Amino acid sequence: xxxxxxxxxxxxxxxxxxxxxxxxxxxxxxxxxxxxxxxxxxxxxxxxxxxxxxxxxxxxxxxxxxxxxxxxxxxxxxxxxxxxxxxxxxxxxxxxxxxxxxxxxxxxxxxxxxx
Numbered sequence: 001x002x003x004x005x006x007x008x009x010x011x012x013x014x015x016x017x018x019x020x021x022x023x024x025x026x027x028x029x030x031x032x033x034x035x036x037x038x039x040x041x042x043x044x045x046x047x048x049x050x051x052x053x054x055x056x057x058x059x060x061x062x063x064x065x066x067x068x069x070x071x072x073x074x075x076x077x078x079x080x081x082x083x084x085x086x087x088x089x090x091x092x093x094x095x096x097x098x099x100x101x102x103x104x105x106x107x108x109x110x111x112x113x114x115x
């Protein structure tokens with residue numbers, strides 16, 4: 001039986017087991033057993049979880065460490081930290097990234113002109 005990432009995903013959403021189970025129309029007892037890896041949900045249930053969390057089935061089932069395919073450790077670390085930010089702080093980080101990309105492109109263009 002695969003070790004599902006249900007607990008981490010649920011906690012990232014700041015929900016209790018009971019709240020999430022109710023939201024997904026499952027009993028808290030069933031959800032608790034799945035999260036504790038004591039029983040395994042059916043495929044359609046796994047798909048429902050993956051769709052809700054916007055992750056792949058591979059990620060949900062612990063087969064892949066990234067929700068976005070192959071990524072470096074630094075990229076995964078950045079994404080995990082961004083997930084924990086408030087919406088306002090996320091906007092500020094995105095603005096900073098946009099600025100850094102602009103600077104990088106500008107420097108690259110200036111280097112091409114100098115060559």
